[in-house]
Amino acid sequence: MMTPLIFITNDDGYYSKGIKALISVAREVGDVVVVAPMMNSSGLAHSLTSSRPLRVHTISEIEGCRIYACDGTPVDCIKLGVEHFCQRKPDLLLSGINHGSNSSINVLYSGTMGAAIEGAVMGIPAVGFSLLNHSPEADFGPSLPFVRQIVGKVLDKRLPEGVALNVNIPDTRGEKINGMRLCRQSKAQWLDSYEKRIDPQGRPYYWLTGRFECEDVGEDTDQWALENGYVSVVPTTTDFTAYEVLREWQ
Amino acid sequence: MMTPLIFITNDDGYYSKGIKALISVAREVGDVVVVAPMMNSSGLAHSLTSSRPLRVHTISEIEGCRIYACDGTPVDCIKLGVEHFCQRKPDLLLSGINHGSNSSINVLYSGTMGAAIEGAVMGIPAVGFSLLNHSPEADFGPSLPFVRQIVGKVLDKRLPEGVALNVNIPDTRGEKINGMRLCRQSKAQWLDSYEKRIDPQGRPYYWLTGRFECEDVGEDTDQWALENGYVSVVPTTTDFTAYEVLREWQ
Numbered sequence: 001m002m003t004p005l006i007f008i009t010n011d012d013g014y015y016s017k018g019i020k021a022l023i024s025v026a027r028e029v030g031d032v033v034v035v036a037p038m039m040n041s042s043g044l045a046h047s048l049t050s051s052r053p054l055r056v057h058t059i060s061e062i063e064g065c066r067i068y069a070c071d072g073t074p075v076d077c078i079k080l081g082v083e084h085f086c087q088r089k090p091d092l093l094l095s096g097i098n099h100g101s102n103s104s105i106n107v108l109y110s111g112t113m114g115a116a117i118e119g120a121v122m123g124i125p126a127v128g129f130s131l132l133n134h135s136p137e138a139d140f141g142p143s144l145p146f147v148r149q150i151v152g153k154v155l156d157k158r159l160p161e162g163v164a165l166n167v168n169i170p171d172t173r174g175e176k177i178n179g180m181r182l183c184r185q186s187k188a189q190w191l192d193s194y195e196k197r198i199d200p201q202g203r204p205y206y207w208l209t210g211r212f213e214c215e216d217v218g219e220d221t222d223q224w225a226l227e228n229g230y231v232s233v234v235p236t237t238t239d240f241t242a243y244e245v246l247r248e249w250q
Numbered sequence: 251m252m253t254p255l256i257f258i259t260n261d262d263g264y265y266s267k268g269i270k271a272l273i274s275v276a277r278e279v280g281d282v283v284v285v286a287p288m289m290n291s292s293g294l295a296h297s298l299t300s301s302r303p304l305r306v307h308t309i310s311e312i313e314g315c316r317i318y319a320c321d322g323t324p325v326d327c328i329k330l331g332v333e334h335f336c337q338r339k340p341d342l343l344l345s346g347i348n349h350g351s352n353s354s355i356n357v358l359y360s361g362t363m364g365a366a367i368e369g370a371v372m373g374i375p376a377v378g379f380s381l382l383n384h385s386p387e388a389d390f391g392p393s394l395p396f397v398r399q400i401v402g403k404v405l406d407k408r409l410p411e412g413v414a415l416n417v418n419i420p421d422t423r424g425e426k427i428n429g430m431r432l433c434r435q436s437k438a439q440w441l442d443s444y445e446k447r448i449d450p451q452g453r454p455y456y457w458l459t460g461r462f463e464c465e466d467v468g469e470d471t472d473q474w475a476l477e478n479g480y481v482s483v484v485p486t487t488t489d490f491t492a493y494e495v496l497r498e499w500q
Contacts, residue, residue, distance in 0.1 A: 040301065043299070043300045044295075045294075045295045045296035045297040045298070045364065046297075046358045047293060047296075047297040047323075047359070048293040048294075048295070048359050048458060049458065050292060050293045051290065051292075053447070053455040053456055053458075054444075054455065054458075055454075055455055055456075056454070056456070075359075080443070080456055083443055084444060084446065084456065105371060105488070107490055108296045108368075108371070108488065108490070109297070109298050109325075111297075114295065117358065117490075118358075121358070121439055122439065160492070160495050162437065162492075163492045166490075182499055182500060184489075184496060185489055185490055185491045187412065187489070189372065189373075190329075192333075193333055194329070194330050194334060197303070203305075204305075204306070205303040206303055206305075206330055206334065207304075208298060208299065208300045208304075208329075234490075234491055234496075235491065235495040235496050235499070236490045236491065237490055237491070237492035237495075239434075239435055239437070240357055240358070240416075240435055240484075240486045240490070241435045241484055241485065241486065241487070242412075242413045242485040242486060243434070245410050245413050245487075246432060246434060246484075248410075249432055249485070250432060
């Protein structure tokens with residue numbers, strides 16, 4: 001059997017601790033090509049760069065693992081990286097491990113999941129991983145057995161067309177993780193989103209802030225899983241059609 | 251009855267012809283607040299600005315119509331604009347009219363639709379409009395009766411929770427538009443996406459380009475509607491869960 005080719009990106013930047021953890025797992029089972037953003041690109045969702053050209057810098061090239069940094073978004077990294085920096089179509093696309101949650105409504109804003117969803121658009125089995133800890137020094141050790149298990153399973157079974165996995169991992173700080181659960185995306189929103197400040201010239205400016213509000217915490221949701229010490233796995237679609245509404249209206 | 255409050259944004263910039271067309275229709279039926287990007291923000295999808303604060307500039311303030319320009323993304327404009335530049339929660343959120351298509355897979359990359367989907371997250375009935383003509387001088391005249399009809403209907407009936415409308419309008423260049431059709435999002439992708447060039451110093455750079463490939467053109471799709479001279483209306487969800495796959499796996 002041919003060695004699997006695994007493509008990796010993230011949205012925290014190619015130098016972050018989370019992507020290094022993901023690379024370490026991927027190298028156990030395949031050849032790895034990394035094209036990841038030069039800089040932190042959190043919150044860039046599915047955005048593309050069209051107003052300027054992109055540059056790519058070689059970070060390291062060793063047998064079985066090539067790492068490049070691109071000055072674009074996570075989705076740019078996938079599209080450009082797969083087309084120009086892979087000899088063949090990858091067998092698997094991994095994004096993350098993100099420093100911070102991409103559960104619930106956060107999937108909409110997430111660069112990590114933007115990249116994974118783009119993988120699904122391109123017909124590559126794709127998984128986004130996130131750990132519920134924002135710290136640059138977060139401990140990814142307890143996540144790795146779950147990452148390893150999912151990577152093995154998706155390499156083996158692939159994924160349905162147009163579907164990526166959104167995997168969030170609770171930060172249990174030493175407590176055992178209870179296992180994995182298949183979930184739906186919880187409904188939620190961010191409230192009180194902007195803090196107004198006045199600059200030294202007396203002019204206003206606005207910082208993004210806000211608090212996460214989620215009242216949809218039934219046992220079938222990703223929020224429930226994470227709050228109860230489980231890894232949440234949400235199959236995530238590239239088709240945004242609201243089919244239930246479409247059927248009702250027709 | 252209270253005069254409706256209509257919030258408007260776009261992704262082409264506050265000065266574009268398409269947003270002016272949308273403002274003209276909205277002013278016929280309500281008070282209007284516009285918070286739109288300072289600059290062209292095409293392809294920014296659902297991205298948020300968190301690494302720097304936002305600034306907002308007053309463009310004009312007249313009775314019943316206030317226009318502001320924000321140096322953030324379309325989603326920033328919605329979130330900040332509704333929170334800090336509206337006296338009350340808007341009754342309707344409109345995004346566009348975009349210069350260019352947001353049908354099919356383009357909804358994933360679209361700043362116009364990112365803004366509309368954010369409206370749905372915030373519980374505001376929201377519609378994104380796009381005309382299939384990229385020109386800054388595109389003729390929005392033939393679109394207006396359809397925009398007017400949809401605005402009236404959504405103000406009257408509202409929309410289901412968590413659902414925005416993705417409305418695309420064919421550019422029939424003088425031919426009559428055949429009507430409106432409820433559709434699902436067509437499956438498609440962009441191929442050959444980047445053109446590699448060499449700069450005067452001999453270093454490579456990559457421009458986004460590519461061609462749209464769509465083989466999913468059944469009569470229930472937005473691509474079919476547009477290719478046959480109809481306005482396409484796709485109910486679009488904020489819930490990315492792939493429910494069919496979830497049910498199958500459980």
